[in-house]
Amino acid sequence: MPSPWRRQRAVGRRRTRLEVSHARGFSKFVSRQSEMASLEAALEQAEVNLEYTILRAPTDGVVLAKLKEAGEIAVPGGFAGSGDLVRLANLHDLRAEVDVNESDLSLVHLRQRAQVTPDADPNAHYAAEVVKLYPQVDRQKGTLKVEVRVLEPDGRLLPDMSARVAFLPDLPAAGSANRKAILVPATALRRDNDGRSYVWVVQGGRARRCEVETAGMVGDRVRITQGLAGEEKLVVGAPPAREGARVSVAP
Known part of the structure; x- marks a missing residue:
């Protein structure tokens, strides 16, 4: 019959083997956890790389x-x-770009009403508004690029089409006097070296210079806010040689 000392020694050896086995198992568990974390990181990176291959x-x-x-x-x-x-191309957000002369920049501002007329269909007119004034003037052409957005485009408007843009005057504020707009042909409007706008008015068969103030374009005509009463006869096309030059009125 084994002595108590031998039994205690045998129990100690079994306990030692169990502790060693437990330590080895725990070490394998930690190693597997590390491998799992590494695999999860690799999977996440693979998903990111796959996302890079998709264009949206x-x-x-x-x-x-x-x-x-x-x-x-x-x-x-x-x-x-x-x-x-x-x-x-987003066909629901069509825009037109137009070069505006420096001398006309005071007539254009953001959110101003405009009208776009495609060259392919001169009878089609689209309401638009000014959405961007570029921050730099083209020194070679003396113009500033202005961008307008078509408010309600349809299938007749296509990207890269040529079109004409007319800037419209602001609507009168609510409650203000509703004055009738005076529109004159764009070919009748002149500008002197100081940038002042004027027209040649026919009075008594002679040309008289009349300074005016303008407020944008309406189609191919200029809106006059001051300087004319609306019943004057104007010189269009080639200007007279001088103030007071005799002119004839075409029937």
């Missing part, structure tokens, strides 16, 4: 052109649009 349009629209083919290199933000992949 910033807005609804149609594809106008595919600029890259499979296998070509595209560098985001590359020189001269080298990173562009496709060209999109």
Whole structure:
């Protein structure tokens, strides 16, 4: 019969083996947890990389052109649009760009009403508004680029169409006197070297200079706010040689 000392020694050896086995199992558990965390990180990175392969349009629209083919290199933000992949157009947000002479900039402002007439259909007129005045003047042309947004576009308006833009005067405020607008042909309006606007009025068969104030375009005519009563006869086209020059009124 084994002595108590031998039994205690055997129990101690079994306990030691259990502790070693437990330590090994815990070490494997920690190692598996580390591997699991590493695999989860790799999976997350793979999902991110997969997301990079998906192109999402910033807005609804149609594809106008595919600029890259499979296998070509595209560098985001590359020189001269080298990173562009496709060209999109949002047909529900059509805009027109027009160059406005520096001398006419005082007649244009943000949120001003405008009218867009496509060259393809001169009888179609679209209400628009000024949404952007570019921050720099083109010194070569002496113009500023202005952007207007068509309020209710339809299927007749297409990207890159040519169109004419007319800037309309502001509507009178509620409760203000409703004066009748005086419109004159754009070819009758002149400007002197100081930038003052004027027209040539026919009085007694002679040309008289009359300074006026304007408030934008209505189609191909200029709205006059001061200087004319509305019944004057004006010189259009070639100006008279001098103040008081004799002119004849066409029937």
